[in-house]
C-alpha cells in the first residue's frame with residue numbers, strides 16, 4: 103500500500119513551514135538535536151524527512167541525507183535548501199536502501215515510523231546503513247497513550263481527567279482522515295505497535311536501546327478549575343516517546 107503523504111503535502115508543508123509546527127519547534131527538534139549531539143564528522147540519515155525541517159536546524163557543514171516517499175515534499179525540500187552537504191531523495195524506507203554502505207553515524211525518524219507499513223524492513227534497512235556504534239533516534243507518538251481512534255480523554259465522576267486506551271497490544275493499521283469535516287478525502291495511514299515490538303525489532307537487527315524519553319506538552323490553559331485539571335493531565339500523560347538505539 104502507498105503510505106506516502108503526497109496528497110497531503112501542500113497542507114503539511116504549510117503546517118510545518120520554516121520553523122516546524124508547534125511541537126516540532128517547542129519540544130521535538132530541540133530535544134532531538136540534543137540527543138543527536140552531532141559534530142562535523144557526522145553523517146545523518148533522516149527517514150521520512152517530509153519537507154526537510156530537520157536539515158534547516160543542523161550545522162550546515164554536516165552531511166545530511168533526507169529520504170521520503172512523497173515526491174512533492176522532497177521537491178519542496180530541494181527547492182528550499184541548496185546546501186551542497188544536504189541531499190533529499192525520493193525513496194521508500196521499507197525497501198533496501200541500495201547505494202548506501204554502512205556510512206551513516208546517525209539516523210533519525212521524526213514522527214514517521216508510525217506512517218510506514220513494514221516497520222520490520224525499515225529497522226533492518228537502517229541497521230544496514232549505520233556504522234558500528236551509530237545512533238538511531240526514533241521519535242514516536244507515545245504508543246501507550248496516543249493510538250489514533252483507540253485512545254482519548256475522559257472525565258471521571260470524581261473530576262479526574264483520564265486517558266483511555268483500547269487495543270494496545272494489537273498491531274493496528276488505522277486510516278486517518280486528514281481534514282475531518284471537510285469535503286477533501288485525503289487519507290494517511292497510521293500503524294500501531296506496542297512498545298515491546300519496537301524493542302524486539304531493534305534487538306533483532308543488532309541495536310542496543312540506550313535511552314527512552316517521554317516528552318509532555320508545554321502548553322498551559324488559562325487559570326480556572328477546568329484548566330487546572332487539563333494542565334495536570336498534560337503534565338502527566340506524555341505526547342511523545344523517543345528511543346535512542348545504538349547499532350552494535
Ligand SMILES: C[S@@+](CC[C@H](N)C(=O)[O-])C[C@H]1O[C@@H](n2cnc3c(N)ncnc32)[C@H](O)[C@@H]1O
Nearest residue numbers: 105106107150151152170171172194195212214
Ligand atoms: C508525519 S510526516 C513526518 C515528516 C517529518 N519527519 C517531519 O517531522 O516533519 C511522515 C512522513 O513519512 C513519509 N513516509 C510514509 N511512508 C514512507 C516510506 N515507506 N518511506 C519513506 N517515507 C515515508 C510520508 O510521506 C511523510 O512525509
